[in-house]
Amino acid sequence: xxxxxxxxxKKQHIAGSRRKVLFPAVFLLxxxxxMILPLEGxxxxxxxxxxxxFIPQIRLAHGGVKYAENVHQTVQELLQTHTxxxxxxxxxxxxxMLTSQAQYxxxxxxxxxxxxxVQPAQRWQGVWAKVAYREPAQWNTVIIDKGAADGVQERSAxxxxxxxQEGLAGVVIEVTENTAKVLLLRDEDFxxxxxxxxxxxxxxxxxxxLHPVRLKYIPLLTPVVKGDKIYTASSSSIFPAGILVGxxxxxxxxDSFQTSLTVEVAPAVRSGAVKELFVITNPERK
Amino acid sequence: MVWKGCKIIxxxxxxxxxxxxxxxxxxxxxxxxxxxxVFAIAFxxxxxxxxxxxxxxxxxxxxxxxxxxxxxxxxxxFTAAACxxxxxxxxxxxxxxxxxxxxxxxxxxxxxxxxxxxxxxxTSAMMWPGTWSVxxxxxxxxxxxxxxxxxxxxVLREDTKAA
Numbered sequence: 001x002x003x004x005x006x007x008x009x010k011k012q013h014i015a016g017s018r019r020k021v022l023f024p025a026v027f028l029l030x031x032x033x034x035m036i037l038p039l040e041g042x043x044x045x046x047x048x049x050x051x052x053x054f055i056p057q058i059r060l061a062h063g064g065v066k067y068a069e070n071v072h073q074t075v076q077e078l079l080q081t082h083t084x085x086x087x088x089x090x091x092x093x094x095x096x097m098l099t100s101q102a103q104y105x106x107x108x109x110x111x112x113x114x115x116x117x118v119q120p121a122q123r124w125q126g127v128w129a130k131v132a133y134r135e136p137a138q139w140n141t142v143i144i145d146k147g148a149a150d151g152v153q154e155r156s157a158x159x160x161x162x163x164x165q166e167g168l169a170g171v172v173i174e175v176t177e178n179t180a181k182v183l184l185l186r187d188e189d190f191x192x193x194x195x196x197x198x199x200x201x202x203x204x205x206x207x208x209x210l211h212p213v214r215l216k217y218i219p220l221l222t223p224v225v226k227g228d229k230i231y232t233a234s235s236s237s238i239f240p241a242g243i244l245v246g247x248x249x250x251x252x253x254x255d256s257f258q259t260s261l262t263v264e265v266a267p268a269v270r271s272g273a274v275k276e277l278f279v280i281t282n283p284e285r286k
Numbered sequence: 287m288v289w290k291g292c293k294i295i296x297x298x299x300x301x302x303x304x305x306x307x308x309x310x311x312x313x314x315x316x317x318x319x320x321x322x323x324v325f326a327i328a329f330x331x332x333x334x335x336x337x338x339x340x341x342x343x344x345x346x347x348x349x350x351x352x353x354x355x356x357x358x359x360x361x362x363x364f365t366a367a368a369c370x371x372x373x374x375x376x377x378x379x380x381x382x383x384x385x386x387x388x389x390x391x392x393x394x395x396x397x398x399x400x401x402x403x404x405x406x407x408x409t410s411a412m413m414w415p416g417t418w419s420v421x422x423x424x425x426x427x428x429x430x431x432x433x434x435x436x437x438x439x440x441v442l443r444e445d446t447k448a449a
Contacts, residue, residue: 051351
């Protein structure tokens with residue numbers, strides 16, 4: 001029995017040694033063959049076969065790396081958000097402080113106006129409305145989705161936001177229960193009493209239709225420069241004072257017999273671009 | 287047997303992901319990091335040679351798949367590295383960190399050198415990536431070695447015991 005066991009162990013040892021030599025030899029030979037074979041033909045076929053095995057893995061690996069990159073980006077964004085959040089909080093605090101200051105100034109204004117006997121400027125109240133319809137043939141009138149039910153009245157002033165600041169857009173000319181028609185500033189029938197920021201000179205703004213919007217009745221020697229801002233005047237019967245209308249785009253002295261300047265105006269709100277409008281619904285208009 | 291095969295395939299996929307990520311990230315620093323080799327060495331430390339050699343060969347073939355000039359050089363050098371690894375297995379205990387780190391470092395340098403020689407021989411083109419790139423890449427691979435060995439041990443442990 002003992003010699004047999006020894007014989008078996010010896011056979012196993014030989015088989016193990018053979019395996020130790022055989023396995024590396026086979027794989028080294030195989031890889032060597034792959035190296036000496038031309039890249040076309042058989043090797044190309046092997047590559048095609050391998051592509052079915054490896055390409056899904058490569059895609060998975062690539063996806064994993066891309067995901068890791070995104071994680072890094074997300075973390076970066078999160079860190080930035082934290083900084084941004086801190087800045088916004090700071091800005092909010094500053095805005096709150098400004099609001100309380102403004103509140104104090106409003107109260108003071110009301111008190112002083114009462115002493116002097118002047119009607120103080122009303123704060124704007126109103127509703128936001130969306131442009132519901134725009135007639136293709138008449139680009140200077142739009143129909144909005146708010147009407148009498150929302151407090152919209154005829155001759156209500158209509159504002160819109162332009163570059164973060166509100167600007168005069170037009171006036172309500174027709175009201176139904178749930179809609180209203182707005183005449184935009186560019187229309188030939190539109191007029192408004194306005195004043196120049198520089199010199200506080202008042203004039204009449206007239207829509208030009210296809211022509212530029214003009215400011216009439218500005219005396220000849222009035223200092224007007226291109227870019228001067230124009231606001232609604234306190235003498236206006238429709239519009240509250242202080243709404244930005246636009247800026248001076250051109251100043252001309254056309255004819256020698258004229259007694260006033262020809263001032264062209266670039267409206268702050270582009271009539272063709274209005275989408276949301278703010279209709280002032282203050283009942284206490286002058 | 288099937289379960290063991292699944293584990294090896296899973297680890298192989300993990301290796302490709304790590305290799306891809308390592309190659310992409312460290313290429314910005316001019317280092318040629320070969321994490322596939324680190325995994326192949328770890329496979330050899332955990333598996334019997336009947337399985338270890340084919341896995342190392344396939345790992346090399348995976349890298350050859352991206353090559354355009356020569357096909358099979360990585361398979362050859364990975365098999366040669368596996369050969370050396372099995373020779374070292376009988377002398378060192380690969381459960382401790384130092385043999386893992388130094389073996390991976392040495393074998394990575396060896397594989398880079400062998401690949402360059404094979405490329406120079408078969409294509410007459412010198413493809414030496416640079417000493418700093420090779421040594422730095424080998425150092426990075428060596429730094430990852432304990433983790434890779436731990437992962438391979440964790441995944442293939444039961445199979446090793448069964449073997």
